[in-house]
Amino acid sequence: MFETAELGRTVSKAEFRQAEQELHSRILQLQQKLRNSTRSLIIIVSGVEGAGKGEVVDRLNRWLDSRDVQTHAFWDETDEEIQRPRYWRYWRCLPARGSVAIMFGSWYTSPIVNLALGQSDQADLDEEINRINSLEQTLSVDGAIIVKLWFHLPRQIQKQRLESDAKVSKFKKSPLLEDFSKSYDAFLSVSERAIRLSDTGYAPWHIIEASDLRYRDIAMGSILVNCLQEALDDEQEPATNSPARPGHLLDDDDIIAGVLKSGASKTTVLDSVDLSQHLDPASYDEQLPALQEKLGQLAWQLFQQRRNTVMVFEGWDGAGKGSAIRRVTSAMDARLYRVIPIAAPSDEELAHHYLWRFWRHIPRAGHMTIYDRSWYGRVLVERVEKFASKQQWLRSYQEINEFEEQLVDHGTILCKFWIHIDQDEQLRRFKLRQQDPRKQHKITDEDWRNRDKWHAYEEAVNDLVAHTSTSRTPWTLMAGNDKKFARVQILKTICERMALASQ
Amino acid sequence: MFETAELGRTVSKAEFRQAEQELHSRILQLQQKLRNSTRSLIIIVSGVEGAGKGEVVDRLNRWLDSRDVQTHAFWDETDEEIQRPRYWRYWRCLPARGSVAIMFGSWYTSPIVNLALGQSDQADLDEEINRINSLEQTLSVDGAIIVKLWFHLPRQIQKQRLESDAKVSKFKKSPLLEDFSKSYDAFLSVSERAIRLSDTGYAPWHIIEASDLRYRDIAMGSILVNCLQEALDDEQEPATNSPARPGHLLDDDDIIAGVLKSGASKTTVLDSVDLSQHLDPASYDEQLPALQEKLGQLAWQLFQQRRNTVMVFEGWDGAGKGSAIRRVTSAMDARLYRVIPIAAPSDEELAHHYLWRFWRHIPRAGHMTIYDRSWYGRVLVERVEKFASKQQWLRSYQEINEFEEQLVDHGTILCKFWIHIDQDEQLRRFKLRQQDPRKQHKITDEDWRNRDKWHAYEEAVNDLVAHTSTSRTPWTLMAGNDKKFARVQILKTICERMALASQ
Known part of the structure; x- marks a missing residue:
């Protein structure tokens, strides 16, 4: 599954500057349109450690007009949260119509981490993904636009990235990093299953190659613009149950190619x-x-x-x-x-x-x-x-x-x-x-x-x-x-x- | 869930005779139409012990033209079956286009029985139901008409039924009967979950009150006719993913009322x-x-x-x-x-x-x-x-x-x-x-x-x-x-x- 996000796509500085400006203004226009609609936007930022999810969230916050945008990080559950059903913490963060929530970590985090660390079994993961699918369907038919981004790194690049991160700043190094890097395979195989089972028509996944930072951000921006455009153009009631469209990799490649002219995205695994x-x-x-x-x-x-x-x-x-x-x-x-x-x-x-x-x-x-x-x-x-x-x-x-x-x-x-x-x-x-x-x-x-x-x-x-x-x-x-x-x-x-x- | 199938609905002999004839000829007409179509028909007969699933299967075989009809009972797995992935036994029984399979017991049987007897846990059941939903969706979008019938009896009537069955013939008494009757609650609560999770738009469940044998058979026939009519009238490609329509009880009541004139089916739980x-x-x-x-x-x-x-x-x-x-x-x-x-x-x-x-x-x-x-x-x-x-x-x-x-x-x-x-x-x-x-x-x-x-x-x-x-x-x-x-x-x-x- 992740092979197609290990193709070494890159974007030059010049190309980045131009595309970035274009995306920034498109996103602001679309956000204005969102504000006047009955839709809300949920952006889920996930992926392997070291892929730069924090940078991505920062970039999103720069691109979006900060009114009506909230970023939620789901760390350990608070007292208030522990005392209530698990999803209460997510329900209280859901954006109102017209506004945006950026989820840094999400309902996917703990089921994936738990299974990768051997603290749960596959049936538990599957059960939780059912619950997640229901939640996403519920929100989506009610008007939420759910953009799920998965940032991927090949093993070798992850290793380098984590090591250099650790050199720059001890502070940024999550205590789980060491475990994650060791259990790269376990983590990837669990993620793959979670993504596959939750890749639905109403809330599809977008897998983004994150080795090149410029490519990563342009890809993310292009995908976001496309999702917003599609959803906001569509004046009808959101599809109640569009057929599962498993994966969007090729569609995404076409979309990114529309923003970039170099064709970086049109590489295939056969290359x-x-x-x-x-x-x-x-x-x-x-x-x-x-x-x-x-x-x-x-x-x-x-x-x-x-x-x-x-x-x-x-x-x-x-x-x-x-x-x-x-x-x-x-x-x-x-x-x-x-x-x-x-x-x-x-x-x-x-x-x-x-x-x-x-x-x-x-x-x-x-x-x-x-x-x-x-x-x-x-x-x-x-x-x-x-x-x-x-x-x-x-x-x-x-x-x-x-x-x-x-x-x-x-x-x-x-x-x-x-x-x-x-x-x-x-x-x-x-x-x-x-x-x-x-x-x-x-x-x-x-x-x-x-x-x-x-x-x-x-x-x-x-x-x-x-x-x-x-x-x-x-x-x-x-x-x-x-x-x-x-x-x-x-x-x-x-x-x-x-x-x-x-x- | 089963409360609405414990209302004591009955059908008189005279009414039964008339409705039965009508249904029989409608079913034969529809079977002929099926034969000339690209669709196939899978009838799944399930429900509590003592509800007369065997009689229902006999009735179906009498109503249908026996060419192109096969009845499959899934007892213990054969040697051939054990040596292959579990669903191989079901795939080999799938009806060809134009023909009918009556499944006496089905892919639902073992997941329900295993959990009711405490041999598996709820996550196992949920995982298996996912697999079943995928299978049914796969078959349904390919043209199979899947009619899932669940025959229900209230506890007291089940007890009487099993006791009188046992008197009439030791032979017909399944060895599991005693366990089932004891674990009526466990069995029902598991069945309820299985039904709820697998009640999808492409393969909905029909819960039939089986206390009165005549009502049971007329209800079954009416539902079958209606499902066939709907599916065969629809000349388009079968819906790939119709929205989950949880439950059809009321719709079924209307359908049965269309066949019966006494209004037996229009009772509600409030009565x-x-x-x-x-x-x-x-x-x-x-x-x-x-x-x-x-x-x-x-x-x-x-x-x-x-x-x-x-x-x-x-x-x-x-x-x-x-x-x-x-x-x-x-x-x-x-x-x-x-x-x-x-x-x-x-x-x-x-x-x-x-x-x-x-x-x-x-x-x-x-x-x-x-x-x-x-x-x-x-x-x-x-x-x-x-x-x-x-x-x-x-x-x-x-x-x-x-x-x-x-x-x-x-x-x-x-x-x-x-x-x-x-x-x-x-x-x-x-x-x-x-x-x-x-x-x-x-x-x-x-x-x-x-x-x-x-x-x-x-x-x-x-x-x-x-x-x-x-x-x-x-x-x-x-x-x-x-x-x-x-x-x-x-x-x-x-x-x-x-x-x-x-x-």
Whole structure:
């Protein structure tokens, strides 16, 4: 989920100055409009430690006209608060119509911190998120505009940031910092779940890459302006229950791109894959058989342990999915796995929900199913070719997450690979295929047509990673320009996952 | 919640015969229409033991054309099922487009039974209901028509039913029966929560009174016909996310009334209040001071224990709310309670969500707030007078339930009274007020106008009980024709609740 907020986007000083002025005056105009409306504005500022939430709150207070703006920090509960139901402290801070509340920390803070520190369990978090969703829905249908901002930092940058903060001022260092940094993974995996479950149509999350301070502030401002504009333009009663629109990353990118001209925001996760990686033939010849032998043993071991495995192979046409799958299957006893190539659905499959055809092939205990293309077709080809409506593919992120969650809850080992190549490499392979009589059947007019939609697919893959790569069901983006490198890396990844599971 | 399914509705043999024929042919017509559509039908049959779920399933199979109908009973998981994620067993039973699945037992069964038997906790139930809601939404937006039927029996009738069942046939007696009957309360309170949390716009629950077998079957048939009609008339794509319409009891009553002509279904909970109850003046003079003394002591005791109390008084104009409240307050130290009379909201209150004005007055630890009229105005006067839109008051049931749940989760003692009188008694009291110069100010033109809306208020009270009377936040419907009886009963109820809480 957070991979798409680790792309190293930056904004230059000059660009910042111009955009900042523009945003400042837009925000003041919109605040005036808000003041004369029946709506209120709640800005929730959250994210990892070190992302500069305090600076963000300061910036917001500078941008907004301070009349009718209140900033609330939720520290320890007061005496008055402890004596009443928990949400009383939030209800008393809710802004009146026409005014603004900036929530520095919010109803999200304690459920996330408690679970990350092991003081509660996942069911507690889920229960609390239900409560939060209800509250946000209640406020939103009553006219509140809820803007939820999550500021993200990659591990390495967080570490640097915290260390330099600590040098500058002991005072600013929260006592929890040390724990947080240590439990970066725990905190992120909990946050990811909280965000995913509370990313609703009436109060969506906006994940902002906070490594570059200028990019962070411009992104935040652009998103705020857009949310206010949309809400205040809409003169009707606020939507009672707009369909869950899971995630807005790409939409946000477009919005930020409208403010910035440099295109910093239009990077996708695929740009972060280093396609120059390769493996020399000698190492390949040495590593491949060793890995295959290991895989064969692990498959038997997991059979005995009755653990099942599901593998998903996706990637560009010509990326080498088929040949990678063959390297996997040839390592294992044929009784242990099945390969399910996903082409057009059968009549019976069409008569059911699109996930039904994948549920059918879920392996029994100890077995493995390898999907050659998969349920992700919904958000790849069906999205790009418009076979599915936008509403259909948007909601399928959530459906897919729930499906995969059930797999891993059951104990299934799930590996998802996207094999990435660039356009030049694809062209080279297509031409090779055309020349080779044994491979001509593998290349069709459709493959050529798909090349024109390269950018649409890039966006689709970016969204797919943003929405369906979770800490429990991560995507592996595999550099595929060098086939040998890709095959060995895939086998390695699978062996690692299986070995971990079999312990 | 179940109070409105304990009204003793019956259907005569003659009426049954006619309605049954009508329903049978309507169902066959609609099934034919379903067959030619892209929709499928899932009927979930659940409810208390002894309600005749087996008979209902038989009846459904007789009514429907058996081609394209499958009945699924979910007993213990098979080997095949255990080896896969839990919902695999449900996915494999999902009906194809055009066909019907009758689920005898369903995804609801084990979460409810587990919690009722103490094998899981409430957070587990809530988590599972989230999963179920997602599944039902997934299926529903894909075209499935999900009809969820809950058959209810009052405790006494369940007991008789189970005993006579046991006499007729040892074979039909499930081994769980004995446990269930013992844990009737636990089972009902869990079911109530499960129903409440899964009563969504895309898959609402229908609670059916099952004491009279003929009424039960006609009610079921009428609801099924109506659901099919609505869904199949609607040629558009199914709503992706219709607003949660909590409960459909009254709508169902109207639908059933359309099939039956006797009006059996148009009874409301208020009809079940025995207004002939009274107390002679001598007993009143004896009991009142004793109860007041007890209440005074309990109030101090709860102050020391730092437990807070919230009381809600609602009722017809002239029912005696004010005089009942005075009997309560005069028993207690004035530092311990506040009475909040609810009239028109202030400017500041209007600028917030309608619940904000009630949150403000939530008492501190050890204190009590008595609301003279309350947040229920939203679903009473605002509903009847159309101050709130249907969507607004419909969604407020859920908002109110969540608000009250937070109170009781915090440990607040919550008492909710509806003081009931009949129209004649109200008229008598209004006339008395007009004649008494000290009371003339208490009667206005509005009071007279409200009398014309008696039936609308009856429906509103029925819905209010159906939706907001839960095992943790029950309504007390108090017979108020005899004021003395009502006052003593109210004091008794309060003392009992407080005494229980202070233990």
